Amino acid sequence: MTANYDETAKVILSNVGGKENVLSLTHCATRLRFTLKDYGKVQQSQFDNLPIVMKALKTGGQYQVVIGPKVTDVYETLTQFVGDLGTAEGESSAEPQEKKKISDRLLSTISAIFTPYINILAAVGVLKGLVVLLQMTQVIDEASFVFAVLNALSSGVFTLLPIFIAITAADKFKVSRYTAVALAAALIFPLTSADFPSEVVMGAFTIPLKIYGGAVLPTVFAVYFLAHVEKWMKKIIPQVAALVFVPTFSLLITGFIVFALIGPLANYIGIGIANGYAWLYELSPTISGGLLAGIGQFFVIFGVHWGIIPIGQINTQVLGFDTIMAMFMSAVFGQFGAVVGSIATAKNRDERQISISAAVSAFFGITEPALYGVNVKKKYPFIAGCIGAAVGGALTGFFRVKLYGFAPVLNVFMLGMFNGPESKMIYEVIAISATFIIAAGLTILIGKRQNSKEDELSNVSEKISTNLFNPVKGNVINLEKVNDDVFSTKMMGNGFAVIPENGEIYSPIAGTIKSIFPTKHAIIIQSETGTEALIHMGLDTVSLNGEGFDILVKEGQQVSEKTQIANIDLDFFKQKEIDDTIIVVFPENNELQVDVRESILSAQERIFA
Incomplete structure (x- = not known):
């Protein structure tokens, strides 16, 4: 399959300044994400002429090329030409002298750590929703083999998330993957043994030990610190002993400092973020929902939504539930409704086919094809989608809908995760249904008027063209x-x-x-x-x-x-x-x-x- 994209990959690589200009390359569900030595070498106008590219832009400290559902095939072909660059952002002397803004560096780091396994998180999210639905309907016995396997498949990744984070963070911070995984495994290990203490006392301090299942910030900070320790060890340990003793002392030093200091501090930071968000949310859930959902797809357009998504996992880890992604789901269904409305108002077969294809992707939670291929291009569907999303988000806040799990890609298969002790799935169904109906309805209404006006102008133009002297x-x-x-x-x-x-x-x-x-x-x-x-x-x-x-x-x-x-x-x-x-x-x-x-x-x- 990758052979079909050889020429496309070559053109994309040429447009970003060639292999020698690429420091790193990753991809998410719809985008290629380049870190480049010199962004001035990008040939932006050439991307505009490449049919497979929906949008290309520099944002969040990266150059992002929006491909859509075919991004994995294009990425795999590109890696054949650029080789193994890793997923880390280069920090060598070859990097440009231009200092990146802190916000760009933060967004770049977050996306580099989470995007490589976004498809896995989405997949287990679907399985998690299925497990919850099975529990609700009692179709199968919770003690059965089938239910046990489904539960393990849907929960294992989130509990062992530090392992995934360790791999991509190691690439990002330029440290040994296996040493980073060993460190993450040590953080998780206390959860695997009932005899392991939940906490230990050191003088006046109590240090918690069983808090790192699904931990985001503690793992990221731990691997970042490990990178500095490993670099130091490589300088002071003789080459002949480095193979064994660099990872030995790196783990030993980092492990004690992480368990005693970095881990608990990072955990408290996560708690602070979750509680701070909860405080803002409680000021007015309805207004919060309307605002976030209404402007949510603007974050996607500029590729900075990764600054928001990890908060959902932090909320889930700390509070046991999340509301931010619950509200964000309306943003997804707003653009889904808008692109479905565009199918009804398409003026020709090609436009209708593009809208249908984009609608299928949006149904599964991937909105970029709808955004760049239809809604933003025509403008009014995007606006209609945002209006519908604002209404749906407000309803989500009003009903105080909660998401009991982490769902970075939102679609109907995740609905089971909205059912819990303080939330009902039906409320989220009402919210996204209202979003879809309003977005699709407004798009059809405005689209019909727009088409009528264009037809009128076309008739006028034809009349003028035959009577112009x-x-x-x-x-x-x-x-x-x-x-x-x-x-x-x-x-x-x-x-x-x-x-x-x-x-x-x-x-x-x-x-x-x-x-x-x-x-x-x-x-x-x-x-x-x-x-x-x-x-x-x-x-x-x-x-x-x-x-x-x-x-x-x-x-x-x-x-x-x-x-x-x-x-x-x-x-x-x-x-x-x-x-x-x-x-x-x-x-x-x-x-x-x-x-x-x-x-x-x-x-x-x-x-x-």
């Missing part, structure tokens, strides 16, 4: 050739231009003179269908303050292509070194496509070929 004898050219960026880039709308042979200016369309500029250099004519045409006579002619212009019409006057509206003094323009190009644009009709036949035309001749 040359305003002056001369060489008709496309706007791109006008020597003024405002017009050549079509900032003022589409249209055409004429290099005049004389100064007799006629109306390019039939309609009414709506406005004559005080400086006489421009006239606005409104057609019978309401579309406005701007006739701009010469470039920078506003500086002439009306000199060289003789306006032959008045505001409110009816005109046709046979009506001469002005005389201009070309000799005066030449004397003043003024470009005399006559420009006709349609500022309010972006649907109008003006492709002229570039040639010498007489005044009042039809423009279109």
Whole structure:
């Protein structure tokens, strides 16, 4: 399968500055995440032309390339070309001198530690939801073999999460994976023995020992400290003894300090974060839910949602439940509803197929294809999704819905995890249902109106295109050739231009003179269908303050292509070194496509070929 992406991988690698510019490469559920030596070498415009890439942007201290569900295949192909870079962010002398912001470094570290096994966390989350549903419905006996295996599969990862964290944190902090795993195993070991003490007393201090199941911060801080100890050991232990004694003394020193100091402190920090979040949440659960869910997908767009997701695991570890991801689920279903609504309002087969594909991904909790492929591009579905999410999040807060587990990827298969002693799954179902209905409904409502307006403009454009006339004898050219960026880039709308042979200016369309500029250099004519045409006579002619212009019409006057509206003094323009190009644009009709036949035309001749 990877062979299909060879060319794509080569192009992506070239666009980020080549293999030699890549310090590290990881991926999450939808994105390639590069850490680069020099971000100035990125060829951003080339990514815009690559069909498989939905979005490419620098954020959170990384360069992120949004691929969608095919990201794993592309990543595996890329690794064949770049080799084993590890998942750590380079800290060698090859790294650029530019100092990263603390926020970028923090987000980069969090994503590097959690994203490599995000699919596993999502998978066991689904299994956890299934276990809870089986308990609720009592379909099978909780003492049965099937239930025991399912329970082990769904709970084991979360209890032994420090092992996973140790592997990716070791890569991030550049320390031996196996030494880091040994340290994480030591943290978890007390939980495996009933005879092991829960705590020990050292003087005036009581040190807890059985607190590291599923621990996030203690493991991260422990591996970070281990990296420094190991580096120190490598400097002072002779090479001949390094194989055995570097890990021996690294574990010995780090182990005692982690159990005595770093672990308990990190655990208290986690408790502080959880309690601090709980305090903010309790100020107003309804408002908190509405705000977080309403703006949740903005975090995803900029790739900084990893700054929020670990709080969910910390809450689960400390409090036994989480509310932040419960509210965030509405953010997911808001964009899911919006992209489903876009299926109903798609104007062609291709647009509908893209929406269907994105909707399938969003149903499983992956919203990037919906965001970049449909909702953000069309704007109104994204806004509709955020509105629906805000309502759903507010309902989640109002009902005080809790998530009894960690679910970094949110979909309907996780719903069983919302059932617990202080929460009912039905409340979350109500919240996400309201979110989906509002988002889809608003998208369909706005989309239908938008399509109707576009059809109307298209009809207007077609009518104008067949009744558009040359305003002056001369060489008709496309706007791109006008020597003024405002017009050549079509900032003022589409249209055409004429290099005049004389100064007799006629109306390019039939309609009414709506406005004559005080400086006489421009006239606005409104057609019978309401579309406005701007006739701009010469470039920078506003500086002439009306000199060289003789306006032959008045505001409110009816005109046709046979009506001469002005005389201009070309000799005066030449004397003043003024470009005399006559420009006709349609500022309010972006649907109008003006492709002229570039040639010498007489005044009042039809423009279109």
